[in-house]
Amino acid sequence: MPHAFHTPAQLGELLDDATLTLEELARACCRAPEWVSERVEAGVLETTPSTSPAAGLVTWRFSSATLVRARRVAQLEATFDADPYLAAMTTDLMEEVARLRRRLRHLEEGTPTAQQGR
Amino acid sequence: MEFKDYYQVLGVATGATADEIKKAFRKLARQYHPDVSKEPDAEQRMAQVNEAYTVLSDPEKRAAYDALGAQAAAQGARSGGEFRPPPHWDAGFAFSDASRPYEGADHGQYSDFFEQLFGQAARAQRRQGAPSGGAQRGADQHARIELDIADAYHGGMRTIHLRTAHLDAGGHVVPEQRSLEVKIPKGMREGQLIRLAGQGNPGLGGAPAGDLFLDVLFRPDPRWRAEGRDIYKPLLLAPWEAALGASVEVQTPAGSLEVTVPAGSHAGRKLRLKGRGIPSSTPGDLYLELGIALPPADTDTARAAWAALGKAFPHFNPRQAQAAQGA
Numbered sequence: 001m002p003h004a005f006h007t008p009a010q011l012g013e014l015l016d017d018a019t020l021t022l023e024e025l026a027r028a029c030c031r032a033p034e035w036v037s038e039r040v041e042a043g044v045l046e047t048t049p050s051t052s053p054a055a056g057l058v059t060w061r062f063s064s065a066t067l068v069r070a071r072r073v074a075q076l077e078a079t080f081d082a083d084p085y086l087a088a089m090t091t092d093l094m095e096e097v098a099r100l101r102r103r104l105r106h107l108e109e110g111t112p113t114a115q116q117g118r
Numbered sequence: 119m120e121f122k123d124y125y126q127v128l129g130v131a132t133g134a135t136a137d138e139i140k141k142a143f144r145k146l147a148r149q150y151h152p153d154v155s156k157e158p159d160a161e162q163r164m165a166q167v168n169e170a171y172t173v174l175s176d177p178e179k180r181a182a183y184d185a186l187g188a189q190a191a192a193q194g195a196r197s198g199g200e201f202r203p204p205p206h207w208d209a210g211f212a213f214s215d216a217s218r219p220y221e222g223a224d225h226g227q228y229s230d231f232f233e234q235l236f237g238q239a240a241r242a243q244r245r246q247g248a249p250s251g252g253a254q255r256g257a258d259q260h261a262r263i264e265l266d267i268a269d270a271y272h273g274g275m276r277t278i279h280l281r282t283a284h285l286d287a288g289g290h291v292v293p294e295q296r297s298l299e300v301k302i303p304k305g306m307r308e309g310q311l312i313r314l315a316g317q318g319n320p321g322l323g324g325a326p327a328g329d330l331f332l333d334v335l336f337r338p339d340p341r342w343r344a345e346g347r348d349i350y351k352p353l354l355l356a357p358w359e360a361a362l363g364a365s366v367e368v369q370t371p372a373g374s375l376e377v378t379v380p381a382g383s384h385a386g387r388k389l390r391l392k393g394r395g396i397p398s399s400t401p402g403d404l405y406l407e408l409g410i411a412l413p414p415a416d417t418d419t420a421r422a423a424w425a426a427l428g429k430a431f432p433h434f435n436p437r438q439a440q441a442a443q444g445a
Contacts, residue, residue, distance in 0.1 A: 009299035009300070010298060010299065010301065010314050010317060011300075011301040011303065012301060012302055012303055012312035012314055013303070013312065013313045013314070014303050014306050014310060015310060015311045015312070016310075019313075024329075027255075027258055027328075028329070028331060030258075064309060064310045064311040065309055067331070068309065068311070068333065072153070079143070079147045080144055080147070094153045094154070098153070109340060
């Protein structure tokens with residue numbers, strides 16, 4: 001029987017468009033930072049350049065959507081020993097299918113069925 | 119705990135080759151992939167398949183598991199019965215100290231059986247007292263959370279339940295179910311992640327815990343839907359409201375609003391209420407998708423009213439207008 005315990009309320013942090021660092025993204029995908037940078041350079045993952053005011057350095061930041069995408073790509077690569085570009089293309093198609101399914105659901109919900117006359 | 123038959127999960131014989139195991143795994147991964155599968159329990163089945171493959175694809179883990187399976191069979195627990203592994207069941211297998219932080223499936227989705235034998239806490243237990251046992255940050259955990267669109271406007275509080283494992287004072291692996299109350303900040307949109315720092319799996323050797331990421335999904339609601347930060351709401355009008363214009367009361371996720379519908383509105387038109395979408399530094403907009411509802415012609419008076427309307431527009435032919443638009 002699992003032991004159960006309760007933790008007091010925690011305030012969640014919304015991850016906006018440019019929140020995650022390269023290391024955070026890599027860790028959340030269970031991958032090495034090099035894995036992420038290779039896929040950014042290959043155009044598989046998108047990044048938002050962010051300039052650090054102190055050092056004047058341009059660093060990469062990543063959005064929630066990129067983390068979800070990176071985890072899908074990582075999983076496809078690992079499951080099927082897939083080439084990164086093939087995994088990225090499959091992920092593109094999955095995202096498109098999800099978008100179209102959502103659109104279809106809304107259209108089906110919003111379109112009344114026509115009454116056919118005799 | 120219940121013994122898990124990983125060979126049965128993958129549908130292979132106990133003597134299956136590594137290649138056969140990989141093929142069976144890929145076939146099931148395709149069948150139960152949560153983004154593709156239409157099976158109702160796809161996510162749960164995929165987690166079981168991942169767990170079985172994590173063990174059977176690693177020669178050392180598989181050998182230890184096979185030895186354990188023989189002991190389970192002796193106890194009559196091979197097919198889902200209650201099973202207790204003997205002390206030092208994994209002695210002589212090298213996977214105990216193998217730390218592979220960049221590999222493997224998501225953490226936090228494994229069964230109690232896996233957690234107690236092969237999980238992070240189990241590895242820590244085996245490393246206790248070992249001079250090579252260094253600190254290791256806990257793995258991040260991921261979970262989905264379903265919210266109402268109204269929560270994006272006001273914020274909210276949700277309790278989520280997580281399964282994990284920890285070491286007790288005696289160094290034993292204890293599976294645990296954790297309830298976590300989460301304050302949801304306002305302004306979230308679907309697909310956005312909420313991070314709870316330090317609420318993932320505990321770290322080893324004094325290292326910090328991982329983070330917990332919550333993937334936000336909005337519960338379907340016939341009243342409105344979200345696209346990014348914009349909200350779309352169907353709004354039905356009476357024919358005279360659409361033709362002459364009207365001031366109507368509209369229910370939105372933020373509460374009730376008085377909206378002026380311009381004269382000459384038609385079905386399919388969208389009215390934009392700027393900044394009334396999901397709040398943010400650049401808030402979304404609220405779109406009212408206009409539709410027209412017809413009063414029923416179910417009494418003599420109602421039929422006479424429709425007939426009078428028809429007489430008032432003797433030259434009105436909606437098919438002609440449609441043809442002129444090229445439809």
